[in-house]
Amino acid sequence: MNQNNENKPTQLSGLFQSKFAASAPLVGNPQTPRPVLQNTVQAGVNVQSANTQNGTVLNHHQTTAQPLFGKPIAPVQQTTHTGTQQPFVFKPFATPQAQQPSTVKNMNGMVAPFHAGNNVVVGVQTQTMSEALFKDYREYIYKLTGIYFTETKKYLLEGRVSKRMTANGIHTFEQYLDLIKNPVTSQKELPQLFEAITINETYFFRSEQQVEALEKILIPEILKKKTGSNVFKIWSAASSTGEEAYTMAMVITERIKPMFPNIQFQIVGTDINNAVIDSARNGLYREYAIRNVPPNYMQKYFTKNGDLYQLSDSIKRMVSFQYLNLYDTQGMKQMQNFDVIFCCNVLIYFDTASKQQVVASLYDSLNKNGYLFIGYSESLHGISKAFQLVHLPRALAYVKA
Numbered sequence: 001m002n003q004n005n006e007n008k009p010t011q012l013s014g015l016f017q018s019k020f021a022a023s024a025p026l027v028g029n030p031q032t033p034r035p036v037l038q039n040t041v042q043a044g045v046n047v048q049s050a051n052t053q054n055g056t057v058l059n060h061h062q063t064t065a066q067p068l069f070g071k072p073i074a075p076v077q078q079t080t081h082t083g084t085q086q087p088f089v090f091k092p093f094a095t096p097q098a099q100q101p102s103t104v105k106n107m108n109g110m111v112a113p114f115h116a117g118n119n120v121v122v123g124v125q126t127q128t129m130s131e132a133l134f135k136d137y138r139e140y141i142y143k144l145t146g147i148y149f150t151e152t153k154k155y156l157l158e159g160r161v162s163k164r165m166t167a168n169g170i171h172t173f174e175q176y177l178d179l180i181k182n183p184v185t186s187q188k189e190l191p192q193l194f195e196a197i198t199i200n201e202t203y204f205f206r207s208e209q210q211v212e213a214l215e216k217i218l219i220p221e222i223l224k225k226k227t228g229s230n231v232f233k234i235w236s237a238a239s240s241t242g243e244e245a246y247t248m249a250m251v252i253t254e255r256i257k258p259m260f261p262n263i264q265f266q267i268v269g270t271d272i273n274n275a276v277i278d279s280a281r282n283g284l285y286r287e288y289a290i291r292n293v294p295p296n297y298m299q300k301y302f303t304k305n306g307d308l309y310q311l312s313d314s315i316k317r318m319v320s321f322q323y324l325n326l327y328d329t330q331g332m333k334q335m336q337n338f339d340v341i342f343c344c345n346v347l348i349y350f351d352t353a354s355k356q357q358v359v360a361s362l363y364d365s366l367n368k369n370g371y372l373f374i375g376y377s378e379s380l381h382g383i384s385k386a387f388q389l390v391h392l393p394r395a396l397a398y399v400k401a
Contacts, residue, residue: 127173133174134157140177141157142351142354144190144325145194145272145325145327146349146354146357146358147198147327148349148350148351157197160193161176161193164176180193191274194272194273195275198272202243202244203243203291203292204289205247205293206243206247207342207344207373207376207395208292210344210373210395212394212395213394213397214234214248214340215256217393218397219232219260220259222369222370223263225369230262231264232263232265233268233338234248234266234339234340235268235338235342236270236319237270237324237341237343237346238272239277241276241279241289242276242281244269244344245321246280246283249315249318249319253314265318266320269319269321270322270323270324272323272325272326274323281316283310283311284305284308285302285308285309290309300312326343326346327357332358332361332364332365337365338365338366338370339370340371340372341371341372341373343358343362343373344374344378346358346375347375347378347383348375348377356383360386363384368400369400370399370400371390371399372400373397373398387399
């Protein structure tokens with residue numbers, strides 16, 4: 001669960017803005033106002049009003065708009081306003097579903113998904129939650145997951161919920177809230193919502209300093225103190241599509257196992273998102289995910305399959321993946337006797353109370369002298385006094401003394 005790129009909506013503004021700027025000039029008096037669209041259109045952003053200065057607001061009947069994606073669009077008429085605030089909703093064109101592309105590219109060459117519902121592009125969100133409804137959503141999601149949406153993330157929640165509304169053929173936020181609160185329908189839909197609101201941006205060898213510390217310091221140190229067991233357990237909490245867990249599996253195979261041949265290494269990955277768990281088990285990755293993998297590892301553990309890269313079964317067998325909500329105290333009690341836990345870029349989703357609960361559970365899951373890694377931008381300051389901060393050569397960790 002990572003949030004690096006989720007603070008901003010996908011930038012599709014260049015596509016819409018440039019295409020309408022290229023519209024043919026209006027025929028007639030040269031003083032005729034040119035069409036303008038004051039509010040830049042972005043995916044997931046509500047366009048409610050435009051303030052024109054002797055300009056023209058484009059609406060669904062503009063005659064001068066040129067086709068997008070090489071397909072003709074419905075005629076659109078012009079409406080001239082003179083400097084007053086005029087409410088409007090920008091309605092995208094209609095395209096037969098068979099002719100719709102799977103992705104669109106803006107003028108900067110950035111590719112983004114093309115979403116369509118009822119044969120109409122839904123890249124522009126046409127409604128927003130009231131403050132009261134936003135709080136209802138926030139409190140309900142928080143109660144179930146501990147994930148907390150601040151007011152500054154309201155647009156993000158609206159965008160994610162809108163996708164689920166489209167998938168279910170629901171037209172209002174109120175109707176969707178009823179759906180996820182219904183004891184029958186919520187069983188199927190809540191996991192889909194959790195998948196939509198969590199971020200899953202990761203890749204192999206992302207936290208190289210932490211992996212290096214695991215290899216060169218933590219594993220040898222813990223094994224020296226370990227008595228009565230030859231099992232070393234590692235937990236990748238919020239494991240997403242498995243890159244973090246599989247990175248450790250490859251490093252252990254290459255560098256650790258030869259030094260400790262009698263130790264049984266067990267790696268567990270957990271996530272609240274069932275879709276990414278299935279993806280992790282498949283072990284099939286795009287070039288972005290494997291870009292930091294050392295060449296000798298690529299040659300040994302990956303097989304190219306078209307545009308994808310298949311991870312070897314020998315590495316996949318070293319990791320088990322399962323569903324787990326870190327906010328579920330009963331579920332967390334099943335996670336016991338771990339020597340090292342990676343819980344990176346997860347606490348940023350929680351408020352202070354939720355962080356304290358989750359960190360307390362992680363503490364209970366560790367063996368004595370076990371270590372916890374969190375994200376580089378995260379800290380347990382003000383969250384827990386149970387752990388002791390340890391400064392490693394190139395990383396920080398918390399130890400259960």
